[in-house]
Amino acid sequence: MTTQNSPNAKHHLSNIVVYCGSNFGNDPSFYAAAVATGKAIAERGARLIYGGGNVGLMGVVADSVLEHDGEAIGIIPKFLKDKEVAHTKLTELVITDCMAERKLAMIHRGDAFIALPGGIGTYEELFEVLSLLQLKQHAHPIGVLNINGFFDPLLAMLKATTEAGFMPMANVSLLCVADDIDALLAQMQQFEFIDSQKWVKPAWMTDDKIVPSFIDKTD
Secondary structure: OOOOOOOOOOOOOOEEEEEOOOOOOOOHHHHHHHHHHHHHHHHOOOEEEEOOEOOHHHHHHHHHHHHOOOEEEEEEEHHHHOOOOEOOOOOEEEEEOOHHHHHHHHHHHOOEEEEOOOOHHHHHHHHHHHHHHHOOOOOOOEEEEOHHHOOHHHHHHHHHHHHOOOOOHHHHHHEEEEOOHHHHHHHHHOOOOOOOOOOOOOOOOOOOOOOOOOOOOOO
């Protein structure tokens, strides 16, 4: 797999994985963003890959894609099929044995990933593809649709992580961020992977001193 794109390379964004909440959220802008996301995916001739539910923002995105004559593929584990009310009008519904299999199937089918507002599951999925990108296990763009600053705390946490020395600053730029779906997709089309050194050496650590003095180095 090639991880480095040429400066003028464009991603086609043919199979877009969307991670989002199984709830609607308290802000009606989240609902509107989900509708706009589905419409944008369909109008670009792309295919939606998502969690397969018919509830919350998940269902809204899928319905919007289908209403605009697009294709929507849902992937859902058996134990959530009834709980998340699996969508019955999708182009394709894939039933997996477990969550891990579901997430892997979504990643394998996708060539772009977008996170809308959601809960723990959305964060988990977003960080998984972000970690895989950092490790050069894929080279696909990852977008965050930051409606009304929903992801501001998460983005601040990533910045704080770099400032604390646990990842290079370049890793923050692995995420495309916008508050409008068309602007986000345009940004993702131009995404270029920036390689960086994963291991960050703290300023207090000298070349000849691998461990700090307060760690006992005796056997």
